[in-house]
Amino acid sequence: MQRRDDEWKEVRYVRAFVEPRKVPRGRVLVHNHIRPVGFRPDYPVGWSGFRAWTMKPHPSVGVCKCGWAPLVRRHYRVARRLDRSEAQA
Numbered sequence: 001m002q003r004r005d006d007e008w009k010e011v012r013y014v015r016a017f018v019e020p021r022k023v024p025r026g027r028v029l030v031h032n033h034i035r036p037v038g039f040r041p042d043y044p045v046g047w048s049g050f051r052a053w054t055m056k057p058h059p060s061v062g063v064c065k066c067g068w069a070p071l072v073r074r075h076y077r078v079a080r081r082l083d084r085s086e087a088q089a
């Protein structure tokens with residue numbers, strides 16, 4: 001189910017089990033705050049509540065240095081406050 005605020009952020013979810021390699025110009029790669037057991041840099045999107053997407057840059061996300069998606073130079077994670085819907089999924 002898509003949240004209404006996905007529209008202004010132009011969220012596009014990363015397909016499950018696809019390792020992100022490129023981020024379109026003008027967008028940023030973001031994942032939720034879920035850090036599953038066994039989390040590693042190539043952890044598959046879609047497992048254990050771990051979700052990722054690209055969106056336009058926004059203050060609600062900050063640079064993340066967890067080591068995930070090593071093929072992408074920089075990625076972000078959401079502020080926990082905005083991540084409740086994923087946490088409950």
Ligand SMILES: [Zn+2]
Binds near residue numbers: 064065067076
């Ligand atoms: Zn991260």
